[in-house]
Amino acid sequence: MQPRKTDLARDALQAHRAPLDMRQRRLLILCDGQRDLAQLSAMIGPEASAMVIQLIQAGYLVSTAPAEPAPAAVPVASPTLAAPAPAASAAAPVTERRRSMVAARIYLLGILELQRHPQAAALLHALQQSRSDDQVIAALHNALDALPGLTSPGYCERVRQRLFEVLPESHLAQLEQAGVVAG
Structure with missing residues (x-):
């Protein structure tokens, strides 16, 4: 099935x-x-x-x-x-x-797939093509930066929180250095 x-x-x-x-x-x-x-x-x-x-x-x-x-x-x-x-x-x-890079990537791919916008499609493609952890983190960072322009602020914040629930701690630190994680 x-x-x-x-x-x-x-x-x-x-x-x-x-x-x-x-x-x-x-x-x-x-x-x-x-x-x-x-x-x-x-x-x-x-x-x-x-x-x-x-x-x-x-x-x-x-x-x-x-x-x-x-x-x-x-x-x-x-x-x-x-x-x-x-x-x-x-x-x-x-x-x-259940923290894993794969889970975070799949979650954000699903979110980007739901957005009916050319920019979301480009971000989706970039995330799909990312192979190394550094490329995936950069693609996640780009998607999180662009998401407020594609969705409502509340939805964007929920996506951000849920992504941070599944992203491994070490990669959260990388996003924090890039200025994505508040706090």
Whole structure:
């Protein structure tokens, strides 16, 4: 199964009005129709299968392959466990364990993909073409500098905060030296 976003999901990600927690939003950003359930589970964690089923049922995702009976049977017992618990209590420890340059890059690629602006498309391309950590940091820096001109201030600040949640501490220091991190 290779889930991909529906128009409802794109609207929800762009408008921030859907009742989605942070992990569901991250999963939606990653669901591009190219990654299968195993890849998503490696990026998000073992609960990705249950979250995908929940998001399909809610109309945020569609499967590009026929639904398989095994994944559908697993979340039947776990949707009630997956939704309330991570959203309230485990959010902070999970983000500390999941800091990575790849997660930060994928998150910002998803954000730039949502922007319907030529400058965002150019920034997206530059970030996609970045190979070394220094190139990625420079592309992240450029995108964060340009984002206030492309979106509302509140949205820009939320993107900045969430990016800093997943970016490794050592790379946060690099952005701080470049003047991107406030404080």
